[in-house]
Amino acid sequence: MSETASDLFYFLLHNSDPRERREAVAAVAAAARETRCHRNQPCNSVVGRHCIACVLSGAVRKFALRSNGQRQIVDLLIRGDFLGLGPADPGFLFEAVSNGTRVASFNRQRLNSLGVRFPMIAELIQRCTIERIRRLERHLLIQGRITANEKVRAYLAEMGERIASNGGQAVELPVTRYDIADHLGIAVETVSRTMTALKRRGCIALRTPRHVEIHDTSMLSESSA
Amino acid sequence: MSETASDLFYFLLHNSDPRERREAVAAVAAAARETRCHRNQPCNSVVGRHCIACVLSGAVRKFALRSNGQRQIVDLLIRGDFLGLGPADPGFLFEAVSNGTRVASFNRQRLNSLGVRFPMIAELIQRCTIERIRRLERHLLIQGRITANEKVRAYLAEMGERIASNGGQAVELPVTRYDIADHLGIAVETVSRTMTALKRRGCIALRTPRHVEIHDTSMLSESSA
């Protein structure tokens, strides 16, 4: 059975008073409209001028399309991340990455007024906004890195931290090589080659193309031929 | 005579009630501690766990240093931009870009409580945060997979919008070629070459290396050999 919106918000909202916490969770859950999306399905309707949304399960990619057909992924949203924190920019599109991606959407104003009544809700939005800036800045550093090799390693490290499936040693990548390539701004072939090279060097192991075991944790830090 | 902190905040704070606006401006100005920095001077002391700051004049670069000495600029802050919106990350450094850069710094908590008393102040911070996300996302698109040529053109276009000196046709770049290179993640020589190529093609004119007149506005949109 998959996690309910209430479960997630109970996890996300922090407050010392358990009663108020339960009330806030109930209020948020009541305001939420849940949507289920399947793979590569656009879910722009879920955000917009009047809408803000939160990923319950699965993953959502935020991206732009260049005139030449190039896709540039700017962010990957997973459980607990919010879509459309700022005003909607029509230049960006949202798509579910995997089947069974679930999203809770809210009326922006309604969520704001909930934030006034329950400070911990406003605080959650605030926290997610800050976290989003942090994530963008980090990704900018990754994008700026010189070699494709370093980009891929940094990406794996980042994913390891964000997903942390079991003990942090193994990551089940939620995305394809194409997604990684379009997120890092390099070619799919380069991603694949780099992964193979890392595997050969013993830095990682690939049980399946998506299942990455990170052996050499220090690999994330420095450059090497 | 240079603009005072009060002048700037009067410009930044929006409110229908002029009396309250003046009060808010006075309160903010009273809470500000002004610092003057010269070229390449670190101004980390001005932000931090307890500090948040606003650029009054000049410009500040936010950047990270890699272990190999590479400098990666993640943001350029100009008049009216805030430094340290999120909690301070020791991985990032701040430096004044030009002489006579002036910065107003605040105690974080004090500014927060001012935000409670004057909603327009909280709203200003909110607006700057959103704007910062927008800027980071845009820059991420620039950093993404496009040619160095496109990067430089997009950078000039972005700067044109942000600075808009006279009518938007000419830009006085606040930064060196080195800064541009470290912001775009390309080599200085490439920046220089690209600029020269754009000049030769008549897209831009360079009265001085820093003074760029943008002739062909459409140059920002599409690719071309």
Next chain:
DNA sequence: CGGGCGCTTGATTTGAATCAAACTGGGTGG
């Protein structure tokens, strides 16, 4: 007046894109 920083240009090298092709596994339809 000298020095250094910022800028430009040229020659060479190299990392990654592109082009091309084969393999894998899971799902579908005959």
Next chain:
DNA sequence: CCACCCAGTTTGATTCAAATCAAGCGCCCG
């Protein structure tokens, strides 16, 4: 049930854009 198909992945060969190496110029500042 099996064959096929296709999206995702991998590997190889070639090309090309940008980094690197190298050097000269102009100008502002000391």
